[in-house]
Amino acid sequence: MRNQFLFTSESVSEGHPDKVADQISDSIVDLFLSKDPEARIACETLTTTQLVVLAGEIRCKGVYENGAWAPGAKEEIEKTVRETVKRIGYEQDGFHWETFRFENNLHGQSAHIAQGVDESGNKDEGAGDQGIMFGYASDETPDLMPATLYYSHKILERMAADRHGKVVDFLEPDAKSQVTLEYVDEKPVRATALVVSTQHAKDMDNDESRAKLRDYVKGVMADVLPEGWLPGDESIYVNPTGLFEIGGPDGDAGLTGRKIIVDTYGGASPHGGGAFSGKDPTKVDRSAAYITRYLAKNIVAAGLARRCTIQLSYAIGVAEPLSLYVDTHGTGTVEASAIEAVLPTLVRLTPKGIRTHLGLNKPIYQKTAAYGHFGRQPDGDFFPWEKTDLVEKLKAAL
Template identity: 60%
Template sequence: MARQNYTFTSESVSEGHPDKVCDRISDAILDAFLAEDPLARVAAETFATTNRVVIGGEVGLTDQAKLHEYMGRIDDIARACIKDIGYEQDKFHWNTCEITNLLHEQSAHIAQGVTGEQGDEGAGDQGIMFGYATDETDALMPAPIQFSHKILRRLAEVRKSGVEPNLGPDAKSQLSVRYENGEPVEVTQIVLSTQHMDENMTSADVRDLVEPYIRESLPGEWLSAATEWHVNPTGKFVIGGPDGDAGLTGRKIIVDTYGGAAPHGGGAFSGKDPTKVDRSAAYAARYLAKNIVAAGMARRCTLQLSYAIGVARPLSIYVNTHGTGEMPEAQIEAAIPKVMDLTPRGIRTHLDLNKPIYTRTAAYGHFGREPDADGGFSWERTDLAEALKKAI
């Protein structure tokens, strides 16, 4: 029997967090290449520090001769990301920071591995990927990470709209949620640290500013006089973003997924095209886990996939319903290949991933989002639930 009474904590970080600035630039570069060449293979990494952004990695195009032409756009892409996030600080400004582009052609040996021995498309690397879903929220996500994201999205909205001009781009949230009989019932601790533009603001001033937005983001019954608040607990937070702390693509993998409520395979997402199973198979695993829960087969589901470089089909499929399943896990595992082709090509086709849809994933989580009309967040659909039930 899974534990029913406990407190669990998850954190989120804003789009202005140094690592998220880097994720945003890497995914924007990926989208730019996919917009020109849906079969582009991209692994873009970004590093950011005071007044400097360095971009590196590999790119493979259908017409590799066009790579030099596209390279001239990278500088503008990075600056546009930084501007949209909102950085116009003396030591990190979208218009004046130095940008170094070190992207180059993809390794022929890696490309060969993806092609596979039989000419069918293999996985771009070995690895394990996890998906997770739980019925504790409408989005079928764990409550602590879902609401940590929601708080920061709301603060970003009022900052960027001009309603709260004293808020800065860099922020972190953290919620400790108490569970009773397996259900989230109360927030015991709230941690919110946000950059502010007025140097004279105290921690109390910042709390007065952000508290109404935090309260409107959370179910009212989860907050009480016993809830402990920690807002800018270290005091002033004026110097933020890459000027305050260096950033790197792919360093917030738990924030990007389930807030620690589920296992993580270890591979980051941002900057990677969907031939990389680190990204596409993690999306497929979430899609399957969500549909298993949506189908009523279980209240919670963890799903693992594993791959080998150059091999198309997954080496294993593992399902754990944590004692909440309506049928044996082995039956669900057997049904999955009947309803979805889990080769890299099959995943990309089923979820329509060869599109410039990734910049929007770079902040506030890759999961628990609403599917977009243009195909963004397609892995959040629940359109496979009926097929899964019929396949049992």
């Protein structure tokens, strides 16, 4: 391990065009799961100037069955999409929740995929696709997340709360943050550079308005970061390109699944490449990423390692994972191979086993689609994969 180094992670706000797309896709997942816990959803979203397009494959009782839409289903989908954009806060000429053009190109799931994935007779439910998934935990923060990403998210969450709560009147939904921390002996000790670029109200092209915005953002940074971590003014960058009036889908097209590093660990861990949003929990891209985070977090919470990375791999139509890999990065108190042997005895790592253990067949996903899928407690309640209820079992087994 290096003794001293700098590391950086970024986050993007709920109003970033890609995150708008993610939240729309997950609002559709929640809508379908609220009607049919066994629904199959793979919903992709495109956003651009005054346009939202849905595409993908679905199967859901009471919504889309036997190749046909249920009465009123299309209208409910459109209403859900518009309400999602309204909640984010877009009421701009270039992107307005009430007036954007909407296209619904969702269609039925392939029968060939269904026959390989669905549970039937003596056949267990198979993985919806091949792939590799990673989970990670670190003792850098109370929620066992990489500190660089943790604080990047917190800065933008605070700014969004201030915007929604009308604490300030000059913020618009689109924003990005970036946090660079210095590490000494594997521990973050201070910030060396902080960046925020935020969409703002019109007519802020004067020195007074820019100073007001900078002072506000610097105050948020000071509140979010640990005491003494704030760098000097020369290392704090607020809207470094100048004006940022045109943003969101009007400023840049958005697509589901383009912010997978923001969604996970900010680059501190490998990523298998699969996106989460828009996918029901039978898709191992999502559910296996959640279970690997759950297992890694419980390992660190149990004191078995200070850092932990876990990988799973699957083949389409096959229930059991093809491989399980644990790496404690030289920080473990027991051999990684011993942990690998114990984990499958505590949680069945099939798609159905994961969904059952974590209770994933519920409409809980729209809240995941901004500010990260891990290390968070929306509305004061942990996502199920953030619980540490395996700690005592791990200690007893190891």
